[in-house]
Amino acid sequence: MSHELIDRHQATLDRALAALADRDYWSPYPESPRGYGEPVALEPLQGLELLLDQPGTDGRVGPGSADGGERSPYGPELAVAYPHAGDPAALVAAARAAQPDWAAAGPLLRAAVCLEILARINARSAEFGTAVMHTTGQAPGMAFQAGGPHAQDRGLEAVACAYAEQTRLPASAEWTKPQGKRDPLKMVKEFTAVPRGVALLIGCNTFPTWNGYPGLFASLATGNPVLVKPHPRAVLPLALTVSAAREVLAEAGFSPDLVLLAAERPGEGLAKTLALHPQVRVIDYTGSTEFGDWLEDNARQALVYTEKAGVNTVLVDSTDDYAGLLANLAFSLALYSGQMCTTPQNLLVPREGIGTDQGHRSFREFVADLSAALDRLLGDDARAAALLGAIVNPGVLGRIEQAEKGEFGELALAPRPVAVPDWPDAVVRTPALVVLDGAEATLPGECFGPVAFLVAVDSAARGVELLAETVRERGAMTASAYTTSPEVEHAVVAACLDAGVSLSLNLTGQVYVNQTAAFSDLHGTGANPAANSAYCDAAFVASRFRTIEVRRHS
Amino acid sequence: MSHELIDRHQATLDRALAALADRDYWSPYPESPRGYGEPVALEPLQGLELLLDQPGTDGRVGPGSADGGERSPYGPELAVAYPHAGDPAALVAAARAAQPDWAAAGPLLRAAVCLEILARINARSAEFGTAVMHTTGQAPGMAFQAGGPHAQDRGLEAVACAYAEQTRLPASAEWTKPQGKRDPLKMVKEFTAVPRGVALLIGCNTFPTWNGYPGLFASLATGNPVLVKPHPRAVLPLALTVSAAREVLAEAGFSPDLVLLAAERPGEGLAKTLALHPQVRVIDYTGSTEFGDWLEDNARQALVYTEKAGVNTVLVDSTDDYAGLLANLAFSLALYSGQMCTTPQNLLVPREGIGTDQGHRSFREFVADLSAALDRLLGDDARAAALLGAIVNPGVLGRIEQAEKGEFGELALAPRPVAVPDWPDAVVRTPALVVLDGAEATLPGECFGPVAFLVAVDSAARGVELLAETVRERGAMTASAYTTSPEVEHAVVAACLDAGVSLSLNLTGQVYVNQTAAFSDLHGTGANPAANSAYCDAAFVASRFRTIEVRRHS
Structure with a gap:
């Protein structure tokens, strides 16, 4: 078969087919x-x-x-x-x-x-x-x-x-x-x-x-x-x-x-x-x-x-790059104000604290450290706006306000309004962190937007169980875990395979759990209620x- | 990965994978x-x-x-x-x-x-x-x-x-x-x-x-x-x-x-x-x-x-091997007494008759010729029993009796009881042919078992339309057509692609429309109501x- 469009695109198609099989980076x-010309303003x-x-x-x-x-x-x-x-x-x-x-x-x-x-x-x-x-x-x-x-x-x-x-x-x-x-x-x-x-x-x-x-x-x-x-x-x-x-x-x-x-x-x-x-x-x-x-x-x-809603979980057990963990997590929570189906929402942290390359950190220290990381990331309004974007609709804003009032639990980090250069009417907020530190209660259901929950759990093993339960019962588009323990890693991998969610392990660099790359990462699994x-x-x-x-x- | 069973079957698996891609004959x-030992009697x-x-x-x-x-x-x-x-x-x-x-x-x-x-x-x-x-x-x-x-x-x-x-x-x-x-x-x-x-x-x-x-x-x-x-x-x-x-x-x-x-x-x-x-x-x-x-x-x-029920259609327009057509169709109708989801049921034949290598045959001549072919194929009880098998359940037998009484239309070929060597209680019948030769009425719905309908249609083109309608409305596992006309062939292929049924064209030898070969033929399409x-x-x-x-x- 010959056609001008086939001649033009056959090589790209072939390369795409190879990429699908290889799963290495390609686009x-x-x-x-750069290379796409001048930015286009809204006016035209x-x-x-x-x-x-x-x-x-x-x-x-x-x-x-x-x-x-x-x-x-x-x-x-x-x-x-x-x-x-x-x-x-x-x-x-x-x-x-x-x-x-x-x-x-x-x-x-x-x-x-x-x-x-x-x-x-x-x-x-x-x-x-x-x-x-x-x-x-x-x-x-x-x-x-x-x-x-x-x-x-x-x-x-x-x-x-x-x-x-x-x-x-x-x-x-x-x-x-x-x-x-x-x-x-x-x-x-x-x-x-x-x-x-x-x-x-x-x-x-x-x-x-x-x-x-x-x-x-x-x-x-x-x-x-x-x-x-x-x-x-x-x-x-x-x-x-x-x-x-x-x-x-x-x-x-x-x-x-x-x-x-x-x-x-x-x-x-x-x-x-x-x-x-x-x-x-x-x-x-x-x-x-x-x-x-x-x-x-x-x-x-x-x-x-x-592709429907889900509740994405992060299990934080231990790390050999605590600074990387905090920076990576903070970015994931802030990106597009958490308005991604892949944004982590429930962060499960052992009540006894976590092991890090900076020493043991208690649950409360971790809450403070993550809050500080978010503050660092979003301290400057212009930089913050370039990461957060605007709140997409009044429903999301309403949930931020509920968090602010403490309706979801103890407010550990309050959301902050951010001014956007050139767009005075934009509604922009930094993420809220809510702490749930009581006896283990029901985990929060879906709370779409920039509200994340730091949940104290009895142990990493219990966190693994809760992660799997959340995936099975509420669905999830992503799961993430930080651990240096082979046992915990084995357990969380097994739980994700069984519950049906893809897992990002120990992300401490410039790859974020909320992002997947075409030709390599699958987006969703079809194996849990979040997507078929x-x-x-x-x-x-x-x-x-x-x-x-x-x-x-x- | 090594395992004794993998060693034993890897070559067969590889060959099967190649066959799936090639679609040539393989098993x-x-x-x-022969080679499977003595036949096994029922008693053990x-x-x-x-x-x-x-x-x-x-x-x-x-x-x-x-x-x-x-x-x-x-x-x-x-x-x-x-x-x-x-x-x-x-x-x-x-x-x-x-x-x-x-x-x-x-x-x-x-x-x-x-x-x-x-x-x-x-x-x-x-x-x-x-x-x-x-x-x-x-x-x-x-x-x-x-x-x-x-x-x-x-x-x-x-x-x-x-x-x-x-x-x-x-x-x-x-x-x-x-x-x-x-x-x-x-x-x-x-x-x-x-x-x-x-x-x-x-x-x-x-x-x-x-x-x-x-x-x-x-x-x-x-x-x-x-x-x-x-x-x-x-x-x-x-x-x-x-x-x-x-x-x-x-x-x-x-x-x-x-x-x-x-x-x-x-x-x-x-x-x-x-x-x-x-x-x-x-x-x-x-x-x-x-x-x-x-x-x-x-x-x-x-x-x-x-995989549910359907109505399989044969369009008979013309042939350059009339003897082969008759023998092939008779075999298809007789095999396992038509109790296959793939058996042809409605045979659409232009009222004006068909062109063959033995000259023009009127609709009525075709009915007589197909009846004679069935009689030849099934004239000897022992040979007939080896092809027909037994009637699987009382429902099928009931429909044969209805056909015999003329309840489905004019009975062109009466079903005949066949005695099976060694199995005196087996219920075996040759197929019934029913002729529908009035103004085009509603085509018969599913009539599972050895009852086939010879339906006079106004033209091959009208037959193509009816075939497609039957596939869309009642579903079909198979379709078959006999034609030497490129126009009719083109029309029936297009109709089958559009209605969603696989087509056997001009089968006159030892391949029958009711049979599909693994690794080569698909069984069903999932594109019409007979199967998803x-x-x-x-x-x-x-x-x-x-x-x-x-x-x-x-």
């Missing part, structure tokens, strides 16, 4: 803003009108409609207009109509088109960074990286993984069965990967591209048209994504309706409507446990991939298509 | 009874007491209990006793207790143990053939092949597929990320495949081993203990399987409770009880649509793989385990 998308994005020519459009979402549209967590209105579809079924019908040609294109051309979409998005990373910053509240540096190149990495990973799985069977095979003295039986068999049907991506508020691209590109690469239903507070990054995809699809001779934006006005419940449509056969969702559970229970005609799938293993893509065989005598 | 299990199996030492056993299923146990479709009682578990949860608990050591064994040793189980079963193929014959009613030759080597092929295929998917990620990987002038970040990452939990195999009456082994071995090879709940009329083949598995597991140093028989007394509804147990996390089922739908709707804590999965693609195994990552600085 075709540089993560430094404000007032955009995007995708208003989509099929089924009967009006606008955003300015001019009742709600007025997105507002940046940094303050300003975005004032971007998106298409509104009066009849959601029209979106499904347009997507379904686009499917046959895309299905017929085959896995390689589909992969090449997806890589071209990602390349176009990559070239516009500065713009995506600004869009992500002003919908999620991420600080500019993180919005660029996580919303730009790192999200693109996860998209490319899904494309490569989908290509690999679709090509496990040869397109055509000869079959010759000996028949003793008679002529052998000879058949030719053709294997064709076919899509399941229309896919639906339901985006989240905090990582619209990073959490959106795996499902979007896995579905698209396996031949399924995709309806993109963004979170109402984070439409712009996915609308820009849909624009780029439609542009490339049309240029490549396919219907742009293979990717459609499904924006909604307040109260429309569009995700539910689309999720129950009989032609919607694949759903990817990141968000609350409540709606994820609803999807799993009700969208029975579809494959449903969910992982970015990006074979299980994430292998059921998005089916294989049809045609056989005949040769 | 390590010869399909001829009658009166066996199997597995009565399983945990949780509080009595017997079979002789000595209320129902008396299995009766051969050929007449005799089997009188084999199986264990009864008073508390089904005890089986789940025993299985779950056996899981950790098996999980820790890793994919390679698990595959080797599975291959040893299959080798033991293979060596006893003659015994399995007899057990399958006298539970399913298959004729001896088919019972041996389909219940023995061909079932073992499907089991091995599942083991190899599971091994391949579990080893896509390396067990350990180095990750080095450049940091400009600073030292690179270096991590070591370990990836471990972990099981989901207890698996449940719910067996069927007609192919207890062939339809049972894919799920059984896919689950076991991915680390999940398996509860084997056989169909009450076909316990023996799976009980022998469980015996062999437990023997090998114990010899290899694992708990035999990794594979447990869950036999039941009439009315206990054990499949439902086990399917809803919270620790049952994977279910494989072959059987009625009604119960398959129930499982999918209710066993929400588990991955559910179902296929033997055996990556999707069939990739979600039976999850991958847990442990990472640390190197």
